[in-house]
Amino acid sequence: xxxxxxxxxxxxxxxxxxxxxxxxxxxxxxxxxxxxxxxxxxxxxxxxxxxxxxxxxxxxxxxxxxxxxxxxxxxxxxxxxxxxxxxxxxxxxxxxxxxxxxxxxxxxxxxxxxxxxxxxxxxxxxxxxxxxxxxxxxxxxxxxxxxxxxxxxxxxxxxxxxxxxxxxxxxxxxxxxxxxxxxxxxxxxxxxxxxxxxxxxxxxxxxxxxxxxxxxxxxxxxxxxxxxxxxxxxxxxxxxxxxxxxxxxxxxxxxxxxxxxxxxxxxxxxxxxxxxxxxxxxxxxxxxxxxxxxxxxxxxxxxxxxxxxxxxxxxxxxxxxxxxxxxxxxxxxxxxxxxxxxxxxxxxxxxxxxxxxxxxxxxxxxxxxxxxxxxxxxxxxxxxxxxxxxxxxxxxxxxxxxxxxxxxxxxxxxxxxxxxxxxxxxxxxxxxxxxxxxxxxxxxxxxxxxxxxxxxxxxxxxxxxxxxxxxxxxxxxxxxxxxxxxxxxxxxxxxxxxxxxxxxxxxxxxxxxxxxxxxxxxxxxxxxxxxxxxxxxxxxxxxxxxxxxxxxxxxxxxxxxxxxxxxxxxxxxxxxxxxxxxxxxxxxxxxxxxxxxxxxxxxxxxxxxxxxxxxxxxxxxxxxxxxxxxxxxxxxxxxxxxxxxxxxxxxxxxxxxxxxxxxxxxxxxxxxxxxxxxxxxxxxxxxxxxxxxxxxxxxxxxxxxxxxxxxxxxxxxxxxxxxxxxxxxxxxxxxxxxxxxxxxxxxxxxxxxxxxxxxxxxxxxxxxxxx
Amino acid sequence: xxxxxxxxxxxxxxxxxxxxxxxxxxxxxxxxxxxxxxxxxxxxxxxxxxxxxxxxxxxxxxxxxxxxxxxxxxxxxxxxxxxxxxxxxxxxxxxxxxxxxxxxxxxxxxxxxxxxxxxxxxxxxxxxxxxxxxxxxxxxxxxxxxxxxxxxxxxxxxxxxxxxxxxxxxxxx
Numbered sequence: 001x002x003x004x005x006x007x008x009x010x011x012x013x014x015x016x017x018x019x020x021x022x023x024x025x026x027x028x029x030x031x032x033x034x035x036x037x038x039x040x041x042x043x044x045x046x047x048x049x050x051x052x053x054x055x056x057x058x059x060x061x062x063x064x065x066x067x068x069x070x071x072x073x074x075x076x077x078x079x080x081x082x083x084x085x086x087x088x089x090x091x092x093x094x095x096x097x098x099x100x101x102x103x104x105x106x107x108x109x110x111x112x113x114x115x116x117x118x119x120x121x122x123x124x125x126x127x128x129x130x131x132x133x134x135x136x137x138x139x140x141x142x143x144x145x146x147x148x149x150x151x152x153x154x155x156x157x158x159x160x161x162x163x164x165x166x167x168x169x170x171x172x173x174x175x176x177x178x179x180x181x182x183x184x185x186x187x188x189x190x191x192x193x194x195x196x197x198x199x200x201x202x203x204x205x206x207x208x209x210x211x212x213x214x215x216x217x218x219x220x221x222x223x224x225x226x227x228x229x230x231x232x233x234x235x236x237x238x239x240x241x242x243x244x245x246x247x248x249x250x251x252x253x254x255x256x257x258x259x260x261x262x263x264x265x266x267x268x269x270x271x272x273x274x275x276x277x278x279x280x281x282x283x284x285x286x287x288x289x290x291x292x293x294x295x296x297x298x299x300x301x302x303x304x305x306x307x308x309x310x311x312x313x314x315x316x317x318x319x320x321x322x323x324x325x326x327x328x329x330x331x332x333x334x335x336x337x338x339x340x341x342x343x344x345x346x347x348x349x350x351x352x353x354x355x356x357x358x359x360x361x362x363x364x365x366x367x368x369x370x371x372x373x374x375x376x377x378x379x380x381x382x383x384x385x386x387x388x389x390x391x392x393x394x395x396x397x398x399x400x401x402x403x404x405x406x407x408x409x410x411x412x413x414x415x416x417x418x419x420x421x422x423x424x425x426x427x428x429x430x431x432x433x434x435x436x437x438x439x440x441x442x443x444x445x446x447x448x449x450x451x452x453x454x455x456x457x458x459x460x461x462x463x464x465x466x467x468x469x470x471x472x473x474x475x476x477x478x479x480x481x482x483x484x485x486x487x488x489x490x491x492x493x494x495x496x497x498x499x500x501x502x503x504x505x506x507x508x509x510x511x512x513x514x515x516x517x518x519x520x521x522x523x524x525x526x527x528x529x530x531x532x533x534x535x536x537x538x539x540x541x542x543x544x545x546x547x548x549x550x551x552x553x554x555x556x557x558x559x560x561x562x563x564x565x566x567x568x569x570x571x572x573x574x575x576x577x578x579x580x581x582x583x584x585x586x587x588x589x590x591x592x593x594x595x596x597x598x599x600x601x602x603x604x605x606x607x608x609x610x611x612x613x614x615x616x617x618x619x620x621x622x623x624x625x626x627x628x629x630x631x632x633x634x635x636x637x638x639x640x641x642x643x644x645x646x647x648x649x650x651x652x653x654x655x656x657x658x659x660x661x662x663x664x665x666x667x668x669x670x671x672x673x674x675x676x677x678x679x680x681x682x683x684x685x686x687x688x689x690x691x692x693x694x695x696x697x698x699x700x701x702x703x704x705x706x707x708x709x710x711x712x713x714x715x716x717x718x719x720x721x722x723x724x725x726x727x728x729x730x731x732x733x734x735x736x737x738x739x740x741x742x743x744x745x746x747x748x749x750x751x752x753x754x755x756x757x758x759x760x761x762x763x764x765x766x767x768x769x770x771x
Numbered sequence: 772x773x774x775x776x777x778x779x780x781x782x783x784x785x786x787x788x789x790x791x792x793x794x795x796x797x798x799x800x801x802x803x804x805x806x807x808x809x810x811x812x813x814x815x816x817x818x819x820x821x822x823x824x825x826x827x828x829x830x831x832x833x834x835x836x837x838x839x840x841x842x843x844x845x846x847x848x849x850x851x852x853x854x855x856x857x858x859x860x861x862x863x864x865x866x867x868x869x870x871x872x873x874x875x876x877x878x879x880x881x882x883x884x885x886x887x888x889x890x891x892x893x894x895x896x897x898x899x900x901x902x903x904x905x906x907x908x909x910x911x912x913x914x915x916x917x918x919x920x921x922x923x924x925x926x927x928x929x930x931x932x933x934x935x936x937x938x939x940x941x942x943x944x
Contacts, residue, residue, distance in 0.1 A: 020851075020865060021849070022806070022849045026810070026874060188906070236873060650914055657908075680817070682817045690899045690902075692913065
């Protein structure tokens with residue numbers, strides 16, 4: 001069925017008008033009567049015991065309204081899972097990284113609050129600190145968390161069996177190790193939070209979030225108040241990219257200060273705080289060992305990955321698994337053994353990021369290129385021989401319904417003229433391919449489903465309620481499009497009430513790529529239910545059967561006889577006059593294996609759908625400077641169904657920028673003794689408009705059997721595969737397969753130099769033989 | 772710090788204010804005049820989110836003292852539209868999908884608007900150069916560049932330029 005009125009159309013987003021007028025309110029824009037300024041005192045040491053905290057001088061400073069320390073928190077701890085609750089919102093005994101929360105202050109203005117921070121006296125006993133995962137595992141000094149031997153936070157072990165047997169059968173085996181540094185989100189909006197307790201002692205809070213219901217539950221736990229008393233409010237969000245999924249200690253500190261002062265409090269992070277004290281991407285060391293048969297088909301793979309998790313667990317079990325899962329979805333792996341270790345270090349906390357696992361994925365693809373080279377196969381052919389096919393199960397037993405991986409590879413190769421270019425480009429020109437697959441959702445247990453309510457107003461327009469949040473990717477528009485399509489209204493007839501925990505039901509949040517699939521589907525079902533009520537009334541007025549009716553453009557009419565029609569507004573009014581309201585609910589819960597658990601049982605249905613993407617880029621490397629000029633990028637993803645190509649293309653393009661251009665060329669952190677040396681936008685290099693290549697977007701629609709209109713995750717497979725394509729293209733250009741990411745000019749120059757030296761040596765040796 | 776009385780001409784309105792000598796223009800716009808469209812993202816003049824016009828030139832309001840702006844004409848993103856009537860550039864941003872999270876959008880618009888005032892028909896390279904001081908983390912810049920290039924001159928081949936897209940846009944504009 002392709003005759004949708006609104007779905008599939010290039011519809012400009014409903015939220016853009018207020019944004020281009022400067023009217024959209026972000027958290028830092030909020031002003032409430034009597035509002036105070038909150039600031040956080042952070043640890044200056046990477047690892048230290050807190051001996052004492054004296055706040056008396058700070059408290060007596062005029063203008064200071066409250067100071068809070070760990071003593072005020074009753075020691076509450078945060079962790080995504082019950083078994084990872086290791087982070088206090090304000091530390092009481094130890095600090096574990098430079099930036100750890102030690103105290104909070106609320107004052108009448110920023111200057112006073114900052115002065116008060118200086119007046120808090122903290123006595124520390126410095127402890128030996130560790131900054132690298134391998135060093136942390138081998139360290140015999142004080143553990144970062146005493147219950148975790150060798151500082152190993154999470155160990156994920158996946159073993160499908162027969163790995164060694166299949167390696168024994170392999171025609172060719174190789175083992176390579178790849179490393180990548182940490183990266184950061186650099187969302188445009190620095191983190192901010194506003195909190196107050198209202199006259200009914202409800203906590204009202206505004207902050208960027210990846211799911212308001214993921215904020216309300218930990219806050220309800222921490223303050224020991226019922227969930228209905230935590231009102232996470234909707235606010236415009238300036239980007240998330242995986243970095244705003246969890247509760248932030250600042251949320252708790254801000255609320256605690258509001259409670260203590262009985263005033264609203266606002267905390268706005270500096271850019272440095274946003275980099276250091278929210279989340280970062282993990283640095284990784286990944287070893288892939290792959291055995292193939294003579295046709296290049298993978299028979300066995302063993303992968304071991306060490307991830308620098310920083311000071312606390314965060315989304316640890318998920319973070320340790322996802323890089324592997326993305327690749328086992330993308331490629332058939334034969335028999336596989338995976339050991340992922342997330343290791344505590346005295347560095348900032350690492351979480352999920354848009355290109356989580358650039359080292360893992362780029363390494364795997366570069367190794368495939370190396371194997372292809374050995375076997376005399378073209379990289380595109382190598383991928384087609386190992387690509388995921390529809391109807392298969394992944395290594396960890398997820399059924400793959402829709403899958404157009406091959407089509408994305410073929411279309412990207414055709415569009416980029418791969419055949420004409422690969423191996424035929426001039427010196428220092430290169431072309432590279434990357435493929436990836438991303439989950440449409442994680443197993444989320446009780447919060448895995450979403451519910452929506454829709455009510456018609458007497459003017460024939462509708463209010464749609466949904467827990468889905470929009471971080472900037474366009475979820476609000478997605479919900480409006482779906483509701484308008486199903487209700488037969490125009491998008492402007494829909495008023496969306498979303499991302500507010502007081503008025504909306506639970507929802508899994510946006511960070512597992514599941515908003516459209518689950519939240520959008522819930523709205524679709526609610527709207528269908530609502531439409532049924534309209535049709536029941538309309539069918540009596542029009543004297544036809546309800547199933548002969550369609551709704552479009554504010555009208556309900558007989559499909560075969562469009563002249564027979566009635567306006568939706570009239571149907572609503574007739575219904576109300578007959579004592580029937582026109583409203584409905586609808587919900588969607590993905591059918592995943594509820595027994596699947598990240599560490600204890602990493603097998604079973606992970607989510608209902610997977611996206612598949614291929615990126616190909618062409619580059620030119622300057623051998624004198626090591627600078628990479630990206631000539632063009634082709635992004636091709638199987639998105640199930642493109643609900644709005646205009647929005648979708650924006651996701652692809654943003655993915656190329658963050659995943660490839662930034663993620664593989666310029667973005668990484670530098671450190672000195674646990675202190676981040678490039679936490680600002682001046683020092684951390686994100687792509688600019690002038691850096692970006694021309695991007696060709698190709699949308700492939702496999703129409704997922706379970707997704708709304710066939711839709712599934714859209715955009716992330718590009719972010720991931722872009723990193724791989726960039727790495728492969730640069731490798732191809734300089735003739736060295738790179739193994740340390742990102743590919744900064746110094747590394748590229750060193751690789752070129754080493755290659756030249758080897759060639760000279762080989763030439764000399766060859767000449768020696770002749771002589 | 773002792774406050775000083777100044778008069779700022781913002782979006783065509785004269786505003787009498789008491790400001791501290793170290794107050795930035797951005798702080799005064801946001802905190803004293805409630806013009807929160809201009810954003811602080813980096814606070815050090817790198818990201819361009821705080822871009823406003825001073826006498827038609829795009830400047831970083833986070834690096835400009837409010838005192839320096841006295842006697843000049845200041846324009847913020849709130850001053851682009853004429854009431855509800857958006858400019859062609861604003862409309863072009865909407866129609867080309869150039870807005871995602873929207874945090875960088877005000878600064879982007881102000882830089883782009885200044886460019887179009889000087890050069891009504893810029894090519895892609897000129898647009899890229901003019902926007903090189905504005906960081907966007909969502910879009911990869913592609914749709915922003917297109918929106919600026921097409922703002923004054925809709926292109927026939929572009930599916931997102933309004934005059935060429937009547938069929939889909941019924942009821943939308």
